[in-house]
Amino acid sequence: DAKTTQPPSMDCAEGRAANLPCNHSTISGNEYVYWYRQIHSQGPQYIIHGLKNNETNEMASLIITEDRKSSTLILPHATLRDTAVYYCIVRVALTQGGSEKLVFGKGTKLTVNP
Amino acid sequence: DTGVSQDPRHKITKRGQNVTFRCDPISEHNRLYWYRQTLGQGPEFLTYFQNEAQLEKSRLLSDRFSAERPKGSFSTLEIQRTEQGDSAMYLCASSTGQTRTNEKLFFGSGTQLSVL
Numbered sequence: 001d002a003k004t005t006q007p008p009s010m011d012c013a014e015g016r017a018a019n020l021p022c023n024h025s026t027i028s029g030n031e032y033v034y035w036y037r038q039i040h041s042q043g044p045q046y047i048i049h050g051l052k053n054n055e056t057n058e059m060a061s062l063i064i065t066e067d068r069k070s071s072t073l074i075l076p077h078a079t080l081r082d083t084a085v086y087y088c089i090v091r092v093a094l095t096q097g098g099s100e101k102l103v104f105g106k107g108t109k110l111t112v113n114p
Numbered sequence: 115d116t117g118v119s120q121d122p123r124h125k126i127t128k129r130g131q132n133v134t135f136r137c138d139p140i141s142e143h144n145r146l147y148w149y150r151q152t153l154g155q156g157p158e159f160l161t162y163f164q165n166e167a168q169l170e171k172s173r174l175l176s177d178r179f180s181a182e183r184p185k186g187s188f189s190t191l192e193i194q195r196t197e198q199g200d201s202a203m204y205l206c207a208s209s210t211g212q213t214r215t216n217e218k219l220f221f222g223s224g225t226q227l228s229v230l
Contacts, residue, residue: 085156
Protein backbone atom coordinates (compact mmCIF):
# COMPACT_ATOMS: atom_id res chain seq x y z
CA ASP A 1 0.00 0.00 0.00
CA ALA A 2 1.07 3.56 -0.70
CA LYS A 3 2.53 5.34 2.30
CA THR A 4 1.26 8.74 1.16
CA THR A 5 -2.10 10.45 0.80
CA GLN A 6 -2.93 13.19 -1.69
CA PRO A 7 -6.07 15.05 -2.77
CA PRO A 8 -7.54 13.43 -5.88
CA SER A 9 -7.70 16.62 -7.91
CA MET A 10 -6.73 20.30 -7.97
CA ASP A 11 -7.12 23.22 -10.32
CA CYS A 12 -4.73 26.07 -10.96
CA ALA A 13 -4.78 29.13 -13.19
CA GLU A 14 -2.09 29.41 -15.81
CA GLY A 15 0.82 31.54 -14.60
CA ARG A 16 -0.03 31.09 -10.95
CA ALA A 17 1.78 28.86 -8.47
CA ALA A 18 0.45 25.35 -8.01
CA ASN A 19 0.86 23.96 -4.50
CA LEU A 20 0.29 20.21 -4.25
CA PRO A 21 0.11 18.78 -0.73
CA CYS A 22 1.05 15.30 0.43
CA ASN A 23 0.77 13.54 3.78
CA HIS A 24 3.29 10.87 4.75
CA SER A 25 2.82 10.56 8.48
CA THR A 26 4.45 7.11 8.73
CA ILE A 27 7.65 8.05 6.95
CA SER A 28 10.85 6.73 8.53
CA GLY A 29 13.83 8.89 9.36
CA ASN A 30 15.93 7.78 6.42
CA GLU A 31 13.22 7.63 3.76
CA TYR A 32 13.16 10.16 0.98
CA VAL A 33 10.04 11.77 -0.45
CA TYR A 34 9.88 11.64 -4.25
CA TRP A 35 7.60 13.40 -6.68
CA TYR A 36 6.83 12.14 -10.17
CA ARG A 37 4.25 13.28 -12.65
CA GLN A 38 2.50 11.52 -15.49
CA ILE A 39 1.18 13.34 -18.48
CA HIS A 40 -1.55 11.53 -20.37
CA SER A 41 -0.32 8.52 -22.36
CA GLN A 42 3.26 8.89 -21.17
CA GLY A 43 5.36 7.20 -18.50
CA PRO A 44 5.96 8.89 -15.15
CA GLN A 45 8.58 11.63 -15.11
CA TYR A 46 10.83 12.39 -12.15
CA ILE A 47 10.40 15.88 -10.70
CA ILE A 48 12.25 16.20 -7.42
CA HIS A 49 13.04 14.44 -4.15
CA GLY A 50 14.13 15.37 -0.65
CA LEU A 51 14.87 14.05 2.82
CA LYS A 52 14.39 16.86 5.30
CA ASN A 53 15.62 20.09 3.75
CA ASN A 54 13.68 22.08 1.21
CA GLU A 55 14.79 21.41 -2.34
CA THR A 56 14.55 23.36 -5.59
CA ASN A 57 15.39 22.50 -9.16
CA GLU A 58 14.50 23.80 -12.59
CA MET A 59 11.09 22.15 -12.46
CA ALA A 60 9.79 22.71 -8.95
CA SER A 61 10.36 23.30 -5.25
CA LEU A 62 9.76 20.81 -2.48
CA ILE A 63 8.88 21.99 1.01
CA ILE A 64 9.06 19.34 3.74
CA THR A 65 7.68 20.10 7.19
CA GLU A 66 10.03 19.92 10.12
CA ASP A 67 8.38 16.77 11.48
CA ARG A 68 8.56 15.28 7.95
CA LYS A 69 4.97 14.13 8.09
CA SER A 70 3.92 16.19 5.11
CA SER A 71 5.32 18.01 2.13
CA THR A 72 4.24 20.39 -0.62
CA LEU A 73 5.32 20.42 -4.23
CA ILE A 74 5.34 23.91 -5.72
CA LEU A 75 5.23 24.65 -9.42
CA PRO A 76 6.01 28.37 -9.32
CA HIS A 77 4.43 29.44 -12.63
CA ALA A 78 2.12 26.71 -13.87
CA THR A 79 1.61 26.30 -17.61
CA LEU A 80 -0.95 24.31 -19.56
CA ARG A 81 1.72 21.67 -20.14
CA ASP A 82 1.89 21.05 -16.39
CA THR A 83 -1.55 19.43 -16.51
CA ALA A 84 -0.83 15.90 -15.30
CA VAL A 85 -1.24 13.43 -12.44
CA TYR A 86 1.30 14.18 -9.71
CA TYR A 87 2.47 11.35 -7.48
CA CYS A 88 4.05 11.79 -4.06
CA ILE A 89 6.00 8.65 -3.20
CA VAL A 90 7.97 7.19 -0.34
CA ARG A 91 10.07 4.38 -1.68
CA VAL A 92 9.90 0.88 -0.23
CA ALA A 93 13.01 -1.24 0.10
CA LEU A 94 13.21 -4.41 -1.97
CA THR A 95 14.49 -7.47 -0.23
CA GLN A 96 17.21 -8.28 -2.72
CA GLY A 97 19.80 -6.34 -4.62
CA GLY A 98 19.75 -3.25 -2.48
CA SER A 99 17.20 -1.40 -4.56
CA GLU A 100 13.84 0.14 -3.77
CA LYS A 101 10.51 0.23 -5.50
CA LEU A 102 8.16 3.11 -6.03
CA VAL A 103 4.77 2.51 -4.44
CA PHE A 104 2.36 4.76 -6.29
CA GLY A 105 -0.98 5.89 -4.94
CA LYS A 106 -3.60 7.44 -7.18
CA GLY A 107 -1.90 10.84 -7.15
CA THR A 108 -3.38 14.29 -7.64
CA LYS A 109 -4.80 15.21 -11.01
CA LEU A 110 -3.69 18.81 -11.55
CA THR A 111 -5.56 20.77 -14.20
CA VAL A 112 -4.04 24.07 -15.27
CA ASN A 113 -6.69 26.33 -16.74
CA PRO A 114 -6.07 29.16 -19.23
CA ASP B 115 16.72 10.03 -28.18
CA THR B 116 18.60 8.32 -25.38
CA GLY B 117 15.64 7.65 -23.11
CA VAL B 118 13.97 4.34 -22.24
CA SER B 119 12.40 2.82 -25.32
CA GLN B 120 9.48 0.39 -25.33
CA ASP B 121 8.05 -1.57 -28.20
CA PRO B 122 5.32 -1.86 -29.32
CA ARG B 123 3.41 1.19 -28.07
CA HIS B 124 0.10 -0.57 -28.52
CA LYS B 125 -0.85 -4.24 -28.70
CA ILE B 126 -4.28 -5.70 -29.29
CA THR B 127 -4.64 -9.42 -28.86
CA LYS B 128 -7.29 -12.05 -28.40
CA ARG B 129 -7.75 -13.84 -25.11
CA GLY B 130 -5.53 -16.91 -24.90
CA GLN B 131 -2.78 -15.58 -27.15
CA ASN B 132 0.78 -14.96 -26.05
CA VAL B 133 2.34 -11.50 -26.22
CA THR B 134 5.87 -10.20 -25.75
CA PHE B 135 7.00 -6.66 -25.02
CA ARG B 136 10.48 -5.24 -25.32
CA CYS B 137 12.24 -2.58 -23.27
CA ASP B 138 15.55 -0.91 -24.10
CA PRO B 139 16.86 0.93 -21.04
CA ILE B 140 19.14 3.92 -21.02
CA SER B 141 22.64 2.81 -21.92
CA GLU B 142 24.81 1.96 -18.90
CA HIS B 143 21.81 1.71 -16.58
CA ASN B 144 22.23 -1.43 -14.48
CA ARG B 145 18.76 -1.62 -12.99
CA LEU B 146 15.61 -2.26 -14.99
CA TYR B 147 12.06 -2.33 -13.64
CA TRP B 148 8.69 -3.40 -14.96
CA TYR B 149 5.48 -1.79 -13.72
CA ARG B 150 1.85 -2.26 -14.69
CA GLN B 151 -0.79 0.46 -14.69
CA THR B 152 -4.53 -0.01 -15.02
CA LEU B 153 -6.97 2.76 -15.79
CA GLY B 154 -7.28 5.33 -13.02
CA GLN B 155 -4.60 3.73 -10.86
CA GLY B 156 -0.95 4.49 -10.24
CA PRO B 157 1.67 2.11 -11.62
CA GLU B 158 2.30 -1.11 -9.66
CA PHE B 159 5.69 -2.78 -9.33
CA LEU B 160 6.05 -6.13 -11.11
CA THR B 161 9.73 -7.06 -11.11
CA TYR B 162 13.26 -5.75 -11.37
CA PHE B 163 16.67 -6.72 -12.69
CA GLN B 164 20.15 -5.87 -11.54
CA ASN B 165 22.12 -6.40 -14.74
CA GLU B 166 20.93 -9.79 -16.04
CA ALA B 167 19.74 -11.10 -12.68
CA GLN B 168 16.04 -10.93 -11.87
CA LEU B 169 16.10 -10.14 -8.18
CA GLU B 170 12.55 -9.59 -7.12
CA LYS B 171 9.09 -10.39 -8.38
CA SER B 172 5.79 -9.06 -7.13
CA ARG B 173 2.97 -11.43 -6.28
CA LEU B 174 1.15 -9.68 -9.14
CA LEU B 175 3.46 -11.56 -11.50
CA SER B 176 1.59 -14.81 -12.01
CA ASP B 177 3.06 -17.94 -13.59
CA ARG B 178 1.82 -16.74 -16.97
CA PHE B 179 4.25 -13.83 -16.83
CA SER B 180 7.95 -14.17 -17.49
CA ALA B 181 10.62 -11.51 -17.81
CA GLU B 182 14.16 -11.78 -19.05
CA ARG B 183 17.13 -9.52 -19.45
CA PRO B 184 19.80 -11.44 -21.34
CA LYS B 185 23.27 -9.92 -21.19
CA GLY B 186 21.98 -7.18 -18.93
CA SER B 187 20.84 -4.96 -21.77
CA PHE B 188 17.30 -4.98 -23.17
CA SER B 189 14.50 -6.82 -21.40
CA THR B 190 11.42 -8.70 -22.55
CA LEU B 191 8.17 -9.30 -20.72
CA GLU B 192 6.05 -12.19 -21.99
CA ILE B 193 2.49 -12.94 -21.04
CA GLN B 194 1.19 -16.38 -21.94
CA ARG B 195 -2.47 -17.26 -22.40
CA THR B 196 -3.56 -13.67 -22.00
CA GLU B 197 -6.72 -12.85 -20.07
CA GLN B 198 -8.90 -9.78 -20.24
CA GLY B 199 -7.63 -8.77 -16.80
CA ASP B 200 -4.16 -8.40 -18.28
CA SER B 201 -5.30 -5.33 -20.20
CA ALA B 202 -3.13 -2.51 -18.88
CA MET B 203 -0.22 -0.21 -19.62
CA TYR B 204 3.09 -2.00 -19.08
CA LEU B 205 5.83 0.41 -18.13
CA CYS B 206 9.56 -0.13 -18.10
CA ALA B 207 12.01 2.00 -16.14
CA SER B 208 15.75 2.03 -15.63
CA SER B 209 18.21 3.54 -13.20
CA THR B 210 21.95 3.66 -12.82
CA GLY B 211 22.07 1.21 -9.92
CA GLN B 212 24.92 3.10 -8.30
CA THR B 213 23.14 3.72 -5.02
CA ARG B 214 20.49 2.01 -2.99
CA THR B 215 18.50 5.12 -2.23
CA ASN B 216 18.33 8.53 -3.77
CA GLU B 217 17.93 7.18 -7.30
CA LYS B 218 15.91 8.57 -10.14
CA LEU B 219 13.94 6.17 -12.28
CA PHE B 220 13.53 6.96 -15.95
CA PHE B 221 10.36 5.54 -17.45
CA GLY B 222 9.51 4.64 -21.00
CA SER B 223 6.20 5.57 -22.59
CA GLY B 224 4.82 2.12 -22.00
CA THR B 225 3.07 -0.59 -24.01
CA GLN B 226 -0.72 -0.42 -23.91
CA LEU B 227 -2.13 -3.95 -24.02
CA SER B 228 -5.75 -4.61 -24.87
CA VAL B 229 -7.01 -8.19 -24.57
CA LEU B 230 -10.27 -8.80 -26.40
